[in-house]
Amino acid sequence: MANHSLALRHQFDDVVQQKDASTFGMWLFLTTEVLFFGGMFCCYTVYRSLYPAAFGVASNHLSLLWGGVSTAVLICSSFSMACAVNSGATGKKNAIVGYLAITILFAAAFLAIEMSEWHGLYQEGLMPGFNFTFHEGDARHVQLFYSLYFSMTGLHASHVTIGIGILLTMLVRAARGAFSAEYYTPIEISGLYWHFVDLVWIYLFPLYYLIARHVHQG
């Protein structure tokens, strides 16, 4: 129980209260994140309702295959993150390190896919501000779609990048034996952040990749 007393800061009655305070603080931060992304989702909603046809044409230019694969990769990363939290709660140091490493690999794979997607769109001339060219109709509002696409996936990707930094820090701390079954709050809190990143993508995927798939079909 040496870790137990070491980990308890003097302003808290006990470790449970300390952990509840951390979780509460993280959730308050995440609600501000909901509204941070929420403003962009609101912007998307307004412009998609104003220009549904242009948004449909633009959406079908994105690769459904790679959009779907990156969704699956992020869900896998969330699962391995959840396993890392479970390993924290059961005090298995090596398992924490292993699951965090897997989570980081999935996160890196997600970023690699996204960068290659962005590069492809850039080469097609679909990056607003960089010689944007589009010849199938309403180019102005297709450009609006891509502005929103790059802003929202870009903000999301910056969260993924920050997440990788957080998870690497946790990995090093876990490897040095900073955590035990009595004290693994940082792993739990990092998990909340990571699942939130997954949560945002759960909405980005259908709104950017799926909205007009039925139009081509028939």
Next chain:
Amino acid sequence: MSEHIVTKKQYGYVFAILLILTLTTTWASYFDLGKLNVVVALVIATIKATLVVLFFMHVYWSSKLNKIVVVSGVAWLALLLWLTLTDIVSRGWLPFPGK
């Protein structure tokens, strides 16, 4: 420890459902359901998001205070979308046929 420890098996079930729902929403997007396409996509996304929040993020087992924080986040987001859309919808700008 008074808290609930979620097992890997429980996480595994949630993980499997999330993957199945991803395939479902992709499959469903190929059918022409008119205006319902976006509804189906958002309902499935919301089911997935709820699973992540409740089980991966442990809100199902967390304190009432935490649950209130989560609900307040959703409520403020709803307010943001709702008040903005009342403005946009009532201006007659939307490209609905016949308007």
